[in-house]
Amino acid sequence: MPATPPEAVLVWFRNDLRVHEQAALSAALADGRPVRSVYFLCEDQWDSHHVAAIRRWYVLESLRELGESLARLGVPLDIVEAGSFRAVPDMFGEYLARYSIGKVFVGREYLRNELDRDRASAVAATALGVEMQGFDHGVLVPPRLLSTGQGRPYTVFSPYRRSWQKWLDSHGPAPLASEKRKRGTAPVKFEGHRIIDNALARVAISPSLSAGWQSGEQAARDQLKSFALTSLAGYQRQRDFPAIEGTSMLSAALSAGTVSVAECWHLARSALQHPAQREGAECWIGELAWRDFYRQIMANFPQLAVGEPFRAETRFIQWSSDEALFQAWCEGRTGYPLVDAAQRQLVQTGWMHNRLRMVSAMFLTKNLFIDWRRGEQFFMRHLIDGDFAANNGGWQWSASTGTDAAPYFRVFSPVRQSQRFDPDGEFIRRYVPELAEIDNKWIHEPWKAPNPVSGYPAPVVDQAGVRDRVTAAFRAAKEIMESQ
Ligand SMILES: Cc1cc2nc3c(=O)[nH]c(=O)nc-3n(C[C@H](O)[C@H](O)[C@H](O)COP(=O)(O)OP(=O)(O)OC[C@H]3O[C@@H](n4cnc5c(N)ncnc54)[C@H](O)[C@@H]3O)c2cc1C
Structure with a gap:
């Protein structure tokens, strides 16, 4: 009779791609049974959430390093291509049965789709009599x-x-003990390189973009x-x-x-x-x-995860649908140097400085009066750190639609922000080469320079009157809600 394989325990990796200070991994290693680990690769999920190519690259390369680190600890990492979260629970159940998993250790996630995936996966585990333990690490x-x-x-x-x-x-949290291979456990070979290489080929990222980052x-x-x-x-x-x-x-x-x-x-x-x-x-x-x-x-x-604003009355705001203005913002051609430098930093590097995220988001939603959800999505398409909660929170703060947001009558002046936070235009000159030679006196307001700057646009909108227009639109939205 073939011997029954010993029961193993499983670490399910998600957005916790590390071996240090990883509470689920620590608990699994302390359990005493052999340890395996799994990552469900959900590229359709990435597509539907507009996850940037640079972020996909970062996750995939980090996964490769994790696989190697775990292999040295004697823990195999299986990368399972699941497509979307919906497919995960069934595949998870099959995986548990195939490897005789007795217990699963996993980091909790709190977003709507993730919670649905985890509830259904817990049902699959329970049906097999497998215990699951969650960690808030x-x-x-x-x-x-x-x-x-x-x-x-x-x-x-x-x-x-x-x-x-x-x-x-x-x-x-107390610091966790550093992870060491358990006595008697031999290193294993990480087998996930081919899946990672194939997924990276689908990402098709420009090498100059990833060269600026280390995963x-x-x-x-x-x-x-x-x-x-x-x-x-x-x-x-x-x-x-x-x-x-x-x-x-x-x-x-x-x-x-x-x-x-x-x-x-x-x-x-x-x-x-x-x-x-x-x-x-x-x-x-x-x-x-x-x-x-x-x-x-x-x-x-959880309603915030499906595009709802936190402040209900702001659902009735009539945002502008001016496509040309939206494109000018996306491409860093608004004529406001700091906003343009910010947008170009995002597209060229996959990251934007926090001060600029606020300036740029407020410019889109207040000066151009374009729906914050369009900006939120554009950021997700480009950010290496695209994180649904922080991005949504930052956008709703800037647009004054969110919890503890900037009051709607607070409108940053892009010129004043530029003068305060990039006084000599050092940052602007880095990303807007058209302005590299302009005198400091005009760097924040090049349209005032005695000679027009070749190749750089005039401001696409006037700053004057923005606050009044925004105030009127927010008041109108409130009245619509009260009249319903
Ligand atoms: C419109 C807008 C969109 C944003 N989108 C994202 C996003 O998709 N992902 C993201 O991680 N951050 C986002 N932020 C928050 C913040 O801009 C970035 O976390 C920060 O710029 C990252 O740089 P850092 O790591 O050098 O931050 P540091 O200043 O060194 O801060 C340390 C860490 O704290 C966290 N943090 C800092 N500021 C915030 C904040 N305001 N909200 C939540 N967490 C914060 C981040 O994890 C950051 O890495 C957004 C902010 C705005 C205004």
């Missing part, structure tokens, strides 16, 4: 844990941040260390100036989970002990709090 504070005095989810950031901080001070866990952890050494202390002072590398540039790593948010938090927390670093570390921890804030918003208000 993608966030610092689990999304439904904190609530206001009235027992409701937080929708305003400042009180959320206070409560978030308090919870972390007493319950914050994988090792690069992400190195980046974290280098940020802590060079820029964390000055983070608060420098983070708003796009010409300076003053931020961590860890967003791609945090959204794909090649670095653990807990590791980031531990590092920043220890920096709080050093007076020279305290201010920067405090401020940076605040950004990690924004990350959790938008994740808990998505978990508590």
Whole structure:
């Protein structure tokens, strides 16, 4: 009689592509039974969510590094081509049966499609008598844990941040032991290269775009260390100036989970002990709090995942349908130098500085009065860090349709923002070569220069009157809602 294979345990990887500070992997390795791991590759899902080519490249190459790291630990990683999330539960059930899996360890995800996938997968596991254990290692504070005095989810950031901080001070995650191969387990061979190569061939990314980035866990952890050494202390002072590398540039790593948010938090927390670093570390921890804030918003208000605005009355806003203006914004040809430099940075590098994301998003939604959902999608098509919760949160903040958003009458002046945050036009000149030689005096408003700049457009809209138009449109939307 053939011997029954020993029962194994499984780690299901998603946006947590790392071996360090990976709670599901740690628990699986501690279990005692042989460990396997799986990743369901869902390219149709990527298509329907407009995931950028650069992000696909980042995930696939990070997956390759993960496969090799796991192989050294003696854990095989299987990449299963599932197409869409809908196909996953059945394939998951088959996988559990094929490999005699007794228990699954998995990082929780909180978006609508992900929750549907996970509920159906849990049913498949239960039918086979397989236990599943979830971990919240993608966030610092689990999304439904904190609530206001009235027992409701937080929708305003400042009180959320206070409560978030308090919870972390007493319950914050302890650092996990570093992962080591278990005694008696031999390294294995990672077999997923062909699937990754084929998927990369479908991505067809220009090599000049990916050349600017390093994928994988090792690069992400190195980046974290280098940020802590060079820029964390000055983070608060420098983070708003796009010409300076003053931020961590860890967003791609945090959204794909090649670095653990807990590791980031531990590092920043220890920096709080050093007076020279305290201010920067405090401020940076605040950004990690924004990350959790938008994740808990998505978990508590799932309608946001299907294009609904948070503020119901803004559903009635009559956005402009001017295609030429939208194209000018997409291509960085609005005639406003900072907005154009921002858009070109996004398209050329796959990333945009946070200050510029706000400036550019506000310009699209307030100055051009174009629907925030179009901008949200355009960002997703280009961002290496495209992250549904943060992107949706950022867009709804800028468009004043979201939770704790900028008030609708707050409109950034693209010229004033440019003068404040790129005073000498250093950043603008980097991405808008047409303005490379222009005198500093005209860099923010080239249309005022005595001689027109060749090849650079005049402003596509006038800044004057924007605030009044926006105010009128928001008031009209409110009246429509009240009259219904
Ligand atoms: C319109 C708009 C769209 C955005 N889209 C995304 C997106 O798709 N993906 C994404 O990760 N961030 C997004 N952000 C937030 C922010 O711009 C980026 O996280 C940040 O620019 C990334 O650079 P960094 O890693 O150097 O950040 P740092 O300043 O070093 O911050 C550290 C980390 O904190 C998190 N973080 C920082 N700011 C925010 C924020 N406002 N909201 C949520 N998390 C934050 C990120 O994970 C970031 O990597 C968006 C913001 C706006 C205004």
